[in-house]
Each structure stands twice: as C-alpha cells, then as structure tokens.
Amino acid sequence: MRFSQVDVFSAEPLLGNPVAVVHDAAGLSDEQMAAFARWTNLSETTFLLPPTDPAADYRLRIWTPGGELPFAGHPTLGSAHAWLEAGGVPAGDDVVQECGAGLVTIRRGDRLSFAAPPLTRSGPVDEADLEAIAAALRVGRDDLVDAAWIDNGPGWVGVLLADAATVLALEPDWAAFGDLKIGVVGPYADGPLAVELRAFCPGYGMPEDPVTGSLNAGVGQWLAGTRLPRSYVAGQGTVLQRAGRVHVSLVGTPGTGEVWVGGDTRTTVAGSVDL
Structure with missing residues (x-):
C-alpha cells in the first residue's frame, strides 16, 4: 500500500505536526488500522477509502x-x-472529504484550508468542570479568564x-485529567501571532498534541x-520544539459565521507499507 507522512501547519521542515x-x-480491518496507529505512535494516522457519499471525493478514517x-x-x-499528490482529482473546485463528522470542504489556494464542521457540543462550562480544569492545569480557578465547550468531535473544552x-508556562497534572481534552489559549500583546495554543489530551495516548486543527477550528x-480578530495566525507547539x-x-x-482553518503541508516520507 502506498504510504505518505505529511508535515502539517509549518512551511519549515519538521516543525509542524x-x-x-x-x-x-479499503481492504483493512478496524483491528489493522488501530494496530498501525499504535505502531506509528503519531497523534493521528489516517486511511484513505472510497467515498460512500456521492458528494465526497474520498472517505477518511482517523485514528489516534x-x-x-x-x-x-x-x-x-x-x-x-x-x-492530491497521489493524483486525486476532485469533482469540483474544492476537495470534499467524508469522515465520521460528515462532509468537510477543503479549499485549495496558497495553502489548504478546511471549513470548520459544526460543533457537537458548545456553550458554557459548569462550575464543577471548571474546578477540574483548573486542577488539571495546575492554575487557580480565577486564572481561567473564560471557558466554553468547543467540541467538533475530539471532545475539546476551550x-x-x-x-x-x-499558556507556555503550564505544567499540567496528567493524573487529574480524567476524560478531559483541554485546549488552552492565550493572546500575544503584539507581533505576527495573535495567540498561543496548547492541546492537552492524555486520553488519546499523547499528553500534548503538537499542532491541532480541530482545536483551532x-x-x-x-x-x-x-x-x-476576524483573521489571525495562531502559534502552537512551541513547548514541544515545533513552530x-x-x-x-x-x-x-x-x-x-463560517470559520476556515488553513496551514502549510509538505510530504516528508513517501513509500509503501505492508499491513
């Protein structure tokens, strides 16, 4: 089977995710997909399949x-x-991906960008969860300026x-997370970046994700x-020596309104895999 490893969200080699x-x-079982995802030990491993929805160009399964x-x-x-690099040709101007969250539109331009899918959970966070979040982040309850559920599939609370x-100084208490997947945001006063993000998700097998499109969405x-701002650039991965x-x-x-999330992409490994 053809295999690619793609670095995402960095124009510089080896600094993205x-x-x-x-x-x-199509011939792989769930067990084979799960085993390969564990073996790569990356935050995500994906499998390209024929679409089942006629509006989609391909179907994607995503494993941690x-x-x-x-x-x-x-x-x-x-x-x-x-x-696209393997010769895929979309039916229209945009690429349409089918996945567990439905259809996702991917726009081509200076860089690829996806339309953020609808949130499956949104709104305020109750006080008990806020106390648990503060404990997991090892900060005071009053240090949480704001919080909201911003879950589009992985389970994020923002x-x-x-x-x-x-944000950069956080040293979380991993044992206190339970099922929480916490995305933390902090603004910069000036410079090219509007905010710094960190994504903490120990329940998915990696304590901190380097750069996270779903969270940014x-x-x-x-x-x-x-x-x-309505348009901005976010930084993520600094603590993990990424950019x-x-x-x-x-x-x-x-x-x-519609939110678009984009980033640079480049193939860093190409070849074949025997599963």
Missing part, C-alpha cells in the same frame, strides 16, 4: 493511538495533500488564559471576531 496516511486502505476520531484538523489537511506566556468559532502556524479566518457573523 506529522500525520501518517495509508492510501487505498488510543482509538478512532470522527474528525481532526491536521489529518484532514495532510490527507487531502497526500490524496480555556482562555491571561496571555501567551501563561473550535477556538475560531468561539473567539474570532470578538476576543480575537506550528495555523491561519484562521471568519466569514460572516461571529459565533454563527
């Missing part, structure tokens, strides 16, 4: 070392890149802290056009 992509994976996801952002961009420096739906750059833009009304 890699996704392993297996092409023509800990199980399958209905949607994830950097695997969406990296898999679209691999599919937390706004005072600034980027506070949820943050854009939550904060773009209000606490953040992720995520381009987020809002079209329409804050809170209800």
Whole structure:
C-alpha cells in the first residue's frame, strides 16, 4: 500500500505536526488500522477509502493511538495533500472529504484550508468542570479568564488564559485529567501571532498534541471576531520544539459565521507499507 507522512501547519521542515496516511486502505480491518496507529505512535494516522457519499471525493478514517476520531484538523489537511499528490482529482473546485463528522470542504489556494464542521457540543462550562480544569492545569480557578465547550468531535473544552506566556508556562497534572481534552489559549500583546495554543489530551495516548486543527477550528468559532480578530495566525507547539502556524479566518457573523482553518503541508516520507 502506498504510504505518505505529511508535515502539517509549518512551511519549515519538521516543525509542524506529522500525520501518517495509508492510501487505498479499503481492504483493512478496524483491528489493522488501530494496530498501525499504535505502531506509528503519531497523534493521528489516517486511511484513505472510497467515498460512500456521492458528494465526497474520498472517505477518511482517523485514528489516534488510543482509538478512532470522527474528525481532526491536521489529518484532514495532510490527507487531502497526500490524496492530491497521489493524483486525486476532485469533482469540483474544492476537495470534499467524508469522515465520521460528515462532509468537510477543503479549499485549495496558497495553502489548504478546511471549513470548520459544526460543533457537537458548545456553550458554557459548569462550575464543577471548571474546578477540574483548573486542577488539571495546575492554575487557580480565577486564572481561567473564560471557558466554553468547543467540541467538533475530539471532545475539546476551550480555556482562555491571561496571555501567551501563561499558556507556555503550564505544567499540567496528567493524573487529574480524567476524560478531559483541554485546549488552552492565550493572546500575544503584539507581533505576527495573535495567540498561543496548547492541546492537552492524555486520553488519546499523547499528553500534548503538537499542532491541532480541530482545536483551532473550535477556538475560531468561539473567539474570532470578538476576543480575537476576524483573521489571525495562531502559534502552537512551541513547548514541544515545533513552530506550528495555523491561519484562521471568519466569514460572516461571529459565533454563527463560517470559520476556515488553513496551514502549510509538505510530504516528508513517501513509500509503501505492508499491513
């Protein structure tokens, strides 16, 4: 089977988030997919399949070392890149991906970008969860400037802290997370980046994800056009010695408009895999 490993959200080599992509994976069982995802030990491994929806160009299954996801952002961009590079031709101007979250549109341009899918859970976070989040992050309850559920499949709860420096200084208590998947955001006062993000998800088999499209999509739906500009660049992965750059833009009304999430993609490994 053809195999690609694509670095996503960085124009520089080896500074983004890699996704392993297996092409023509229709013959693989769930057990084989799960085993390969554990073996790659990347935050996500994907499998390209023929679509079942006539509106889609291909179907994608997305696995972490800990199980399958209905949607994830950097695997969406990296898999679209691999599919196009392998000769895939979309039916229309955009690429349409079928996945567990439904149909996702991927726009081609200076860089690939996806339309953020609808949130499966949104709204305020109750006090008990806020106390648990503060404990997991090892911060005071009053340090949480704002919080909201911004779940588009992986389970994200978004937390706004005072600034980027506070985000970068976090040393979470992994044993306190339970089922929580926490995305933390802190603004920069000036410079090319609007915010710094960190994505904590120990339940998926990796304590911190380097650069996270799904989280950035949820943050854009939550904060773009209000606490953040309508279009901005987010940084992620700094603590992990990465330099992720995520381009987020809002079209329409804050809170209800369409959010697009884009980033650079490049193949770093290409070959075949025997499963």
